Ligand code: SF4
């Protein structure tokens with residue numbers, strides 16, 4: 001049986017950016033940490049996509065530890081779509097996106113699927129429930 | 136006085152009125168000069184679309200056999216207030232489902248509330264009504280479960296105590312954890328800033344001292360023709376203002392009424408704010424006739440001349456200790472980034488400028504086609520210094 005693994009996305013404010021968090025996780029919990037995406041958005045919020053593999057209990061302990069550091073943790077979701085009938089092009093989802101994958105052009109909202117890390121943050125921020133994961 | 140309401144309405148009836156939106160008028164003045172615009176344009180249309188708490192609908196279900204004096208009622212599980220008369224109910228926009236998990240699993244979804252019930256009714260969907268009573272000699276029925284739909288209701292009137300806030304806070308979060316508010320999700324350490332006004336298109340920002348818009352003014356309300364029936368609750372005209380009279384904070388509000396049966400569900404929608412609750416988004420358009428030069432000066436206001444206060448919603452707002460961290464213009468807000476406390480913050484708008492534009496154009500078209508006549512106010516709204524400032528009253 002392969003080792004259990006979990007892909008998560010971490011969001012952290014700028015002061016965490018320089019912190020060697022992955023080393024801490026490796027040392028504290030004996031997990032293998034694989035970073036699959038990392039970025040700092042223009043407003044200096046950072047996000048990190050990591051895959052944790054190893055003991056399942058240790059994985060959940062590690063996730064709790066990360067959360068206790070004031071870092072937001074989300075499981076990696078699937079593709080993000082927008083229901084154009086429901087969307088009112090308000091733009092409140094734009095400022096939430098950690099990787100600036102949402103932009104407004106001529107007052108219409110667009111998602112850049114190249115940039116999107118499917119964190120799902122925009123889903124809960126949309127008052128019109130216009131964003132969903134999946135096709 | 137350049138033109139009167141009567142003259143404007145005569146032109147509208149003859150389909151000869153010249154109408155521009157509050158966005159177009161800015162360009163027109165720049166290009167043609169004030170005098171020419173004042174000469175040529177009769178009406179300027181303003182609009183806004185966004186979540187507006189303090190909204191709801193009175194419905195009269197009509198009587199069923201046997202008759203009932205409804206004591207408590209639920210529409211799709213959302214309680215409607217029944218303490219009005221036998222079959223009159225009021226469904227409020229922010230009321231939640233009876234069994235909603237609320238914030239028990241924080242942050243809650245609040246996926247369905249009174250605003251969604253109203254949207255479903257306007258969209259022509261059937262809504263499940265459950266009602267209970269104690270039974271009287273004249274109204275014996277004690278329990279009722281029935282599907283209702285808008286067309287079968289005897290009356291349905293949208294009646295909103297407070298809409299169209301003249302201006303509004305920009306919400307930020309200074310704390311170290313994410314917070315969920317009626318201004319949306321706010322990221323820690325000034326991670327984002329949410330605002331909620333159509334700025335230069337917004338009705339009361341184009342009539343800052345309430346000289347044209349007043350009680351009786353006919354408005355475009357989610358596609359129907361409604362009216363201003365009073366100043367909105369929390370109307371606070373003595374707000375701080377810029378030299379051109381535009382308030383730098385909340386200030387004026389409107390109470391609006393209109394026939395729900397004539398509305399379009401594109402412009403009246405239930406909304407859900409994660410971790411906060413449910414509300415209703417509403418589209419409103421208000422025409423302003425160019426009565427004189429002063430009115431033109433006011434409607435020519437642009438985003439760079441309108442300012443909103445940046446308020447911390449993690450501590451200052453909840454503790455009723457609101458102090459402005461910065462005053463930013465709508466031009467800055469619309470650019471996608473503002474600077475607060477030396478930090479650049481990306482902005483998000485809760486109100487939809489694109490929908491506001493659409494509504495301003497629809498209203499313009501209705502007026503051009505002679506379908507929308509203007510109604511002059513029968514009474515003015517309290518304006519600056521007519522009323523003492525009742526303190527800081529800007530809760531949602
Ligand atoms: S928050 Fe929702 S409605 Fe607003 S632009 Fe984003 S997807 Fe559209």
Ligand code: SF4
Pocket residue numbers: 080096097098099100101102111115116117118119120121122123
């Ligand atoms: S899911 Fe939404 S918030 Fe997350 S990266 Fe994609 S577009 Fe941005």
